[in-house]
Amino acid sequence: METKILKPDQIDEAAKLIRAGELVAFPTETVYGLGADATNESAVKQVYQAKGRPSDNPLIVHVADIATVEHFADTLSAEAHKLMDAFWPGSLTMIFKLKPNVLSPAVTGGLSTAAFRFPNNQTTLNLIKTSGKPMVGPSANTSGKPSPTTAQHVYHDLKGKIAAILDDGPTEVGVESTVLDMSTDQPAILRPGAVTKDQIEAVIGKPVMDELHHVGVDEVPKAPGMKYKHYAPNAQVYIVDPDDSWKDVNQWVKDNQSSDPIGVMAFDKDLKSVDWANNIEKISLGTDVQDASHNLFNELRAFDDQPEYKTIFVQGVAPVGLGEAYMNRLNKSAGQMHFKQL
Template identity: 65%
Template structure:
């Protein structure tokens, strides 16, 4: 299969491919998603095959209006409607109880709930409206690898496996949406993102749970990223705390091959870097670091001589919580130890 790159002027062609049951990657403000008709079970199955994704890992359904969600789910609570009014379109995914038999179990992982998102990307909203159906949209990468933030990242992983990629340039946020479970008595964040618990609580005036148990091997996760390995390059990533950089670079200097270093510009300026270190700047702060994290991991993944990546850690608060969630998963929770 030849994978076509669609420009933003070719939305009709991208929608036509979706209508034929093909897969088309699409941009959001967070990462690129892998789109298929959410109401076409055969098309949805192709998503799992193209990504190498476990079949019990449910998919997020992307919509271009709230009415679509209302047709598919049980009546929305007042809190859910307030959150939609505040954060949609945007980087908040919400899980709701479904009406009977409205979505295939291939979409839901066999659950009676589904996750919905109204992305803040005009190109993709135009695609969904032109197509006329909601589309599923897991990250458009090989399962377990760093998420794609450019069309080129998608092409690297999936060319020859999907019909097309709708190219709208680099994404703006860089880490996936916050996933909020609204199907339970207490709302719970299952995956942190740019929308924080404090922001959600300020809208619904209800405590939001943030400590979610690890999903067991026989359990089906309600949201992506809860059970399987994610965001991992071929090299071993090690997270470096502030006080350990000097020791980490001494260790790096002793390695027989190049070592990757991902850190903010201020951090890189302060460090004395050995000659065998290759750097990737994460910008000036946690906002830019979150935006560039996956791009940095992919940068080093293209260099087979790099077996270790030292990455700057941040305080797990607000956006730093989302950054550290993704970085810990990519590192297998490994921190550099002097």
């Protein structure tokens, strides 16, 4: 299969492919998603095949209006409407109980709930409206690998496996949306993202749980990213925590005298403060957590294109605000491995 690269002025062609049951990768403000008609079970199943994604990992349904959510969801509470008013379109995904038999188990993972998002990207909203179809949209990458923040990342992973990629340039946020479970008595964050716990609580005026549950082997996760390894490059990532010294990292590299090159991803101030060993390749994550979140997946992928790199040290931050989402992704990339463990 030839994978076409389409531009925003080719929405009609992309929409025709979606209506025909084909797969089209699309941009959002967070990462690129892999789109298929959410009401076409055959198309949805192709998403799992293209990504190599486990079939019990439910998909997020992307919409361009609230009426579509109301069509599928059993009920939408006053709190849900407040959150929609505050954060849609945007980086908040919400899980609702469904009306009976409105979506295929291929979308829901066999659960009685589904996740919905109204993305803040006009090109993709145009695609949904023009196709007339809500779209499933997991990240448009090989399952388990760093999420794609450019059309080129998508093409690297999925060329020949999908019909087209709708290229709208690099994404803005760089980490996936916050996933909030609204199907329970107390809302719970299942995946942190750019919309924070404090922001959500300020809107609904009640506490929100941080869901720390680890999904069991035989259990179906309610949201993407809860059960399987995610965001991992081929090299082993080690997190350099805020109280670690980058000079100690540099010394560790010198002491181990490895012939393999070593990757370092850190803030500008730390990169400038160390006289680095010759076999270290330095990549800037910017100046703050917002920059780091935007750059994380892109730079992990840069090292993935260079198989000689077997070890990467990456800047850790305090898990506060956007830092919680950043550290969630980084911990999964590293398999919870930290420099302190070496």
